[in-house]
Amino acid sequence: xxxxxxxxxxxxxxxxxxxxxxxxxxxxxxxxxxxxxxxxxxxxxxxxxxxxxxxxxxxxxxxxxxxxxxxxxxxxxxxxxxxxxxxxxxxxxxxxxxxxxxxxxxxxxxxxxxxxxxxxxxxxxxxx
Amino acid sequence: xxxxxxxxxxxxxxxxxxxxxxxxxxxxxxxxxxxxxxxxxxxxxxxxxxxxxxxxxxxxxxxxxxxxxxxxxxxxxxxxxxxxxxxxxxxxxxxxxxxxxxxxxxxxxxxxxxxxxxxxxxxxxxxxxxxxxxxxxxxxxxxxxxxxxxxxxxxxxxxxxxxxxxxxxxxxxxxxxxxxxxxxxxxxxxxxxxxxxxxxxxxxxxxxxxxxxxxxxxxxxxxxxxxxxxxxxxxxxxxxxxxxxxxxxxxxxxxxxxxxxxxxxxxxxxxxxxxxxxxxxxxxxxxxxxxxxxxxxxxxxxxxxxxxxxxxxxxxxxxxxxxxxxxxxxxxxxxxxxxxxxxxxxxxxxxxxxxxxxxxxxxxxxxxxxxxxxxxxxxxxxxxxxxxxxxxxxxxxxxxxxxxxxxxxxxxxxxxxxxxxxxxx
Ligand SMILES: [Fe+2]
Numbered sequence: 001x002x003x004x005x006x007x008x009x010x011x012x013x014x015x016x017x018x019x020x021x022x023x024x025x026x027x028x029x030x031x032x033x034x035x036x037x038x039x040x041x042x043x044x045x046x047x048x049x050x051x052x053x054x055x056x057x058x059x060x061x062x063x064x065x066x067x068x069x070x071x072x073x074x075x076x077x078x079x080x081x082x083x084x085x086x087x088x089x090x091x092x093x094x095x096x097x098x099x100x101x102x103x104x105x106x107x108x109x110x111x112x113x114x115x116x117x118x119x120x121x122x123x124x125x126x127x128x
Numbered sequence: 129x130x131x132x133x134x135x136x137x138x139x140x141x142x143x144x145x146x147x148x149x150x151x152x153x154x155x156x157x158x159x160x161x162x163x164x165x166x167x168x169x170x171x172x173x174x175x176x177x178x179x180x181x182x183x184x185x186x187x188x189x190x191x192x193x194x195x196x197x198x199x200x201x202x203x204x205x206x207x208x209x210x211x212x213x214x215x216x217x218x219x220x221x222x223x224x225x226x227x228x229x230x231x232x233x234x235x236x237x238x239x240x241x242x243x244x245x246x247x248x249x250x251x252x253x254x255x256x257x258x259x260x261x262x263x264x265x266x267x268x269x270x271x272x273x274x275x276x277x278x279x280x281x282x283x284x285x286x287x288x289x290x291x292x293x294x295x296x297x298x299x300x301x302x303x304x305x306x307x308x309x310x311x312x313x314x315x316x317x318x319x320x321x322x323x324x325x326x327x328x329x330x331x332x333x334x335x336x337x338x339x340x341x342x343x344x345x346x347x348x349x350x351x352x353x354x355x356x357x358x359x360x361x362x363x364x365x366x367x368x369x370x371x372x373x374x375x376x377x378x379x380x381x382x383x384x385x386x387x388x389x390x391x392x393x394x395x396x397x398x399x400x401x402x403x404x405x406x407x408x409x410x411x412x413x414x415x416x417x418x419x420x421x422x423x424x425x426x427x428x429x430x431x432x433x434x435x436x437x438x439x440x441x442x443x444x445x446x447x448x449x450x451x452x453x454x455x456x457x458x459x460x461x462x463x464x465x466x467x468x469x470x471x472x473x474x475x476x477x478x479x480x481x482x483x484x485x486x487x488x489x490x491x492x493x494x495x496x497x498x499x500x501x502x503x504x505x506x507x508x509x510x511x512x513x514x515x516x517x518x519x520x521x522x523x524x525x526x527x528x529x530x531x532x533x534x535x536x537x538x539x540x541x542x543x544x545x546x547x548x549x550x551x552x553x
Binding site for chain 1: 134135138141142145158161162164165166167168169170171172173174175194195271272273274275
């Protein structure tokens with residue numbers, strides 16, 4: 001039975017943006033909840049998704065696959081996607097695997113939200 | 129960290145996680161889903177699917193998918209030629225975008241696959257072949273970098289696909305084993321049911337021969353079962369003793385009907401003829417392979433007595449199997465509480481007096497205690513079942529008289545047991 005994603009994944013809405021906290025869900029099958037939460041936010045009219053990695057020490061292959069799923073969902077609904085507070089090692093991994101070609105990076109959640117308004121259509125990297 | 133090294137560490141981690149997932153997971157669908165994540169995440173592939181080759185051999189069914197358009201899940205049909213072509217291709221990267229003439233048997237399948245995936249671009253189609261058997265296939269989309277797969281990356285993909293194939297294959301074998309074990313269990317259960325039904329039919333045949341004791345064998349079976357359960361026997365043993373009770377008088381089938389049905393006390397000669405029945409029962413039951421132990425012995429010794437005055441072998445206390453002691457008490461109780469051709473049944477008070485008098489001589493103390501306890505529980509309502517009372521019929525048991533008699537006998541026999549146990553230490 002599908003469980004309500006919001007019960008398990010912490011998220012908050014700021015205007016038309018939603019911040020979703022990756023925490024330590026990402027690296028297991030349960031990380032699919034993050035993808036479901038992103039879908040739910042997009043269906044509720046959210047136009048920008050910020051995935052915050054402050055509680056995420058390491059991203060493994062399952063985590064990468066789930067984030068690729070989030071990228072897919074965001075692109076299909078024309079929403080902007082920002083990853084915030086990603087550590088250096090993980091950024092290198094995302095660059096190596098091509099994720100950074102599809103998302104913008106922000107130093108932290110505040111920066112992501114402050115710079116939201118400055119966003120132009122094509123995503124660009126900033127903050128790192 | 130240098131890029132190639134970091135890539136190597138990341139891929140190695142994915143391979144290690146995949147190995148663990150395949151070994152540890154008991155849920156095949158979760159295993160397949162996780163494996164697909166690991167494969168896609170290892171190389172940053174934007175989507176893909178795992179198809180399983182179904183047992184009937186005609187279809188490839190989608191068992192996990194990421195990023196592929198909805199609507200794919202129709203099974204893909206494969207003909208024999210395509211199946212053979214996939215087996216021959218083995219672990220290799222086939223490209224639906226570059227349909228070549230060197231594998232004409234696969235063109236239709238790859239085309240169907242491409243169409244089923246909709247706008248999702250399939251870059252690689254990798255057959256999963258394990259020990260010469262087609263287990264399924266993996267479809268992969270493009271990389272998030274937009275670059276083509278390198279030869280090195282294809283090797284990583286093959287290695288992971290092989291792992292996934294082995295995982296699915298192993299789960300399939302386990303499922304088949306479980307299915308066979310379940311079939312065997314059902315077959316065994318059916319055989320036991322047939323055996324029990326046959327035994328009951330035999331019991332009815334025995335009782336038909338004796339027109340005055342109809343239902344005797346069945347009642348002895350039930351009383352024996354109740355006693356054994358009260359004594360804490362395992363359920364399997366309880367079933368066995370019930371069978372022994374049903375069959376205890378099977379030897380009567382070889383005794384002349386006139387002697388069994390004599391409406392008077394039989395003479396010594398007739399009595400010795402009748403007394404052949406336990407040994408005859410043993411002869412009848414011994415060649416049969418029973419699913420329970422000692423059934424023939426319980427039939428043979430159900431007329432033995434603790435004091436050695438029973439038959440056929442005049443055994444004493446410890447020489448008599450406990451099962452035979454149980455059947456013996458059940459048999460005597462039924463004989464005393466049912467009408468016979470030459471006498472009407474005795475009152476339950478009388479029967480309890482008989483028990484008190486004959487415990488240690490004819491009956492085993494522990495067995496008598498167990499039977500009295502079971503009867504008492506039914507009378508005072510402690511037990512919800514009324515199996516003994518039902519067999520005794522209405523208006524036979526006067527609760528207010530019987531309860532104190534039974535309680536008294538139980539505590540008296542308990543004391544005897546405790547003191548005999550103490551003296552034997
Ligand atoms: Fe008998």
